[in-house]
Amino acid sequence: MKKIAIVCSVLLSHLIVAQVPVYKNKTAPVEKRISDLLSKMTIEEKILQLNQYTFGINNNPNNIGPEVKGLPAGIGSLIYFSADPVLRNTIQKKAMEETRLGIPILFGFDVIHGFRTVYPISIAQACSWNPELVKLNCSEAARESVLSGVDWTFSPMIDVARDPRWGRVSEGYGEDPYVNAVFGVASVKGYQGKKLSDPFSIAACLKHFVGYGMSEGGRDYRFSDVSAQSLWETYLPPYQACIDAGAATVMSGFNDISGVPATANHYTLTEILKKRWKFNGFVVSDWNAVKQLVWQGVAKDEKEAGQKAFMAGVEMDMKDNIYFEHFAALIAEKKIPMSAINDAVSRVLRVKFNLGLFDNPYTEIVEEQSRYLQARSKELATNLAEESMVLLKNKSNTLPFNSNVKKIALIGPMAKDKENIIGAWSFNGKSKDAESLFEGIQKEFKNVTINYAVGCDFDGTNESGFAEAVAKAKESDIIVLCLGEKKTWSGENASRSTIALPEIQEKLVEELKKTGKPIVLVLSNGRPLELVRLEPLVDAIVEIWQPGVAGGTPLAGILSGRINPSAKLAITFPLTTGQIPTYYSIRQSARPFDKQGDYQDISTEPLYWFGHGLSYTKYDYSPIKLSATKINKNQKIMVEVSVANTGKVDGKETVFWYVSDPVASISRPIKELKFFEKKEIKSGKKIIYTFQIEPMRDLSFTDAIGKRLFESGDFYLYVNDQKVKFEVTE
Ligand code: BGC
Numbered sequence: 001m002k003k004i005a006i007v008c009s010v011l012l013s014h015l016i017v018a019q020v021p022v023y024k025n026k027t028a029p030v031e032k033r034i035s036d037l038l039s040k041m042t043i044e045e046k047i048l049q050l051n052q053y054t055f056g057i058n059n060n061p062n063n064i065g066p067e068v069k070g071l072p073a074g075i076g077s078l079i080y081f082s083a084d085p086v087l088r089n090t091i092q093k094k095a096m097e098e099t100r101l102g103i104p105i106l107f108g109f110d111v112i113h114g115f116r117t118v119y120p121i122s123i124a125q126a127c128s129w130n131p132e133l134v135k136l137n138c139s140e141a142a143r144e145s146v147l148s149g150v151d152w153t154f155s156p157m158i159d160v161a162r163d164p165r166w167g168r169v170s171e172g173y174g175e176d177p178y179v180n181a182v183f184g185v186a187s188v189k190g191y192q193g194k195k196l197s198d199p200f201s202i203a204a205c206l207k208h209f210v211g212y213g214m215s216e217g218g219r220d221y222r223f224s225d226v227s228a229q230s231l232w233e234t235y236l237p238p239y240q241a242c243i244d245a246g247a248a249t250v251m252s253g254f255n256d257i258s259g260v261p262a263t264a265n266h267y268t269l270t271e272i273l274k275k276r277w278k279f280n281g282f283v284v285s286d287w288n289a290v291k292q293l294v295w296q297g298v299a300k301d302e303k304e305a306g307q308k309a310f311m312a313g314v315e316m317d318m319k320d321n322i323y324f325e326h327f328a329a330l331i332a333e334k335k336i337p338m339s340a341i342n343d344a345v346s347r348v349l350r351v352k353f354n355l356g357l358f359d360n361p362y363t364e365i366v367e368e369q370s371r372y373l374q375a376r377s378k379e380l381a382t383n384l385a386e387e388s389m390v391l392l393k394n395k396s397n398t399l400p401f402n403s404n405v406k407k408i409a410l411i412g413p414m415a416k417d418k419e420n421i422i423g424a425w426s427f428n429g430k431s432k433d434a435e436s437l438f439e440g441i442q443k444e445f446k447n448v449t450i451n452y453a454v455g456c457d458f459d460g461t462n463e464s465g466f467a468e469a470v471a472k473a474k475e476s477d478i479i480v481l482c483l484g485e486k487k488t489w490s491g492e493n494a495s496r497s498t499i500a501l502p503e504i505q506e507k508l509v510e511e512l513k514k515t516g517k518p519i520v521l522v523l524s525n526g527r528p529l530e531l532v533r534l535e536p537l538v539d540a541i542v543e544i545w546q547p548g549v550a551g552g553t554p555l556a557g558i559l560s561g562r563i564n565p566s567a568k569l570a571i572t573f574p575l576t577t578g579q580i581p582t583y584y585s586i587r588q589s590a591r592p593f594d595k596q597g598d599y600q601d602i603s604t605e606p607l608y609w610f611g612h613g614l615s616y617t618k619y620d621y622s623p624i625k626l627s628a629t630k631i632n633k634n635q636k637i638m639v640e641v642s643v644a645n646t647g648k649v650d651g652k653e654t655v656f657w658y659v660s661d662p663v664a665s666i667s668r669p670i671k672e673l674k675f676f677e678k679k680e681i682k683s684g685k686k687i688i689y690t691f692q693i694e695p696m697r698d699l700s701f702t703d704a705i706g707k708r709l710f711e712s713g714d715f716y717l718y719v720n721d722q723k724v725k726f727e728v729t730e
Contacts, residue, residue: 030353034346046345047327049076052318074099076348077106080150083428085363088149092361104357110425111153115144116372118422118429119381120388124545126173126570128387129654129678131186137384138190140377143200147371149363151355152203153191158184158238162581165218167494170526174570175583175610177234178673181241188247197356206242208253208286210268211235215255219495224255228704248281248351252314254289261296263289269313282315282347290320307335315344385547385554391565391614392541398518399540400561407449409476411469413458414484414524421524423546424491433549437482440552444560451476458486459502466511473515482522490526498577500530513537528573531607566652568613575607584610585669611656617647621720630727633710637693641719644686654678655689658718659698664711671718674698695728
């Protein structure tokens, strides 16, 4: 009897399983679920999966477009400008219940440096040299995003950028490919968690593939002349590292790659990304990037633009509706093969399956107080801001303040600002959540009088506030002058012909200098600035970038000495705009002697190199030790340096390991960063930093078609101000 019952129940469960299509079976392998679903889809359903719509008010000022009404239920993705999880669930319900197959929508959004808890901008994050912290802030940002209904962020931006006139330098990790790779990987891991299907994971999107940082003259959306050598050597490596780390999606750029737009570039999108690197996620176009192929002069109309973008390897059309409108015809005309459509749809579905959207399509509704700005997120924002503020200058130990400082003149348009300090691309950030510099300083210096005056606006010509600022300065022991850029001056479509601050701000510095009081210049901006005129007038400079919601307390801690600054620049500050581009990994000059080829009118040295950043303590580096000075290419050299903190305060020091290859068939940069590490060193203690030189990884280089070459010979290792030679044979 018992046996019969068991047989019946097994049969029943088989029957139930048989009724559930494979693609809906949680336990079936993802690839099986994809092919099952694909076999059931009509052409129309497939095409819809390749379209991304927008919904609600697009508050990206560059992208203002008509609100999309009556969203088709079967769309592939939606840019979700709302932060309301209930609304998401309503839209998702339509997709799940009103379509034939119930394919969930993928909700994407620009979560760039935080969702509601806004962290420092990416260029600042890189100056922390603390990828672990960056990973943590991205995972917190992912949690806030998930709870708001977002599954996918258009981040990280890993475009190597060497022209600070380009506003988007603020969105990436600076001038070096390796640094972009390390921080890109950290953010991918932070967003995506251990696996995409974890409850608080979101999919990352690497952007803007590729070479966008090369925009000519720093002008956005323009031509970028990327040589094949630079493509492989400078622009592709961060992408390759992030693909290897499992990034789920990629966004194609607005730029041309030497005449072939990034969005119609079969070589980069298909041959490199998909064939060589075996990327199995999908590529989304940037906003309007498909349509732009017409404006860029490579397609005669939108239909041809759609065909070119798709056949080059762009699977999803962001917002243009071109795929939706023209693909049925293009397929019928055999201009797009069904096999390519099937591959593209599989890629989109793969991300959805991997995210677990088929099994858990809805957002859990959690009350708003538990969604955002949790103690842990704010603590991370504070830590990251502390570690990303760079002490650029500190003449005669102006900082930290000593006990003679009883009255501070706190001056400048940035002092009480809460709007600009959070930076661009912080759509859900609210200025009311931000702590101003004034608030932070007031909290830190309880027994000090703060004499505040705005002095001037960010730009314009109104000098009427100068007199009050000067009067306040005269009454005080020291001036803390908070200047910088509005948030709209960097980010997308925010190119500037000069990277100097507007004249009115420079004039304010000159007026205050006349008081004879020491000046601490605090700068909040999204790009390196031209400080050639200001630097000589001030005693100390703290670059705080756009620190997000928690800027005041970290800055105040640096001023008081509670925090010992540990940030270093991830991007060079040129002396003047005319020096652009200036970056540390330049190639050797043909006449590297007698200052030949230098500028005649100014120094050729930038004001602050990549890696510059001061501290309140002193670090003494011991001589570098190498485990061997001659090896063959399959061996390794262990190198170590011990760093002693000989000052009075604890600190965190980042050691940078550079190599150089003085003779090669393709001339190499004068030095290249291969590894960095930041460690805490207590006052009076020393710490050993180590690095392992692996010739095939660290000393090989790529040619213009991406082939890695290793050439034996002498090499140099650079650490701090030391340089040692070693030899590697075949
Ligand atoms: C930007 C992208 C962004 C997209 C979606 C575009 O204008 O270039 O970086 O992710 O808009 O908002």
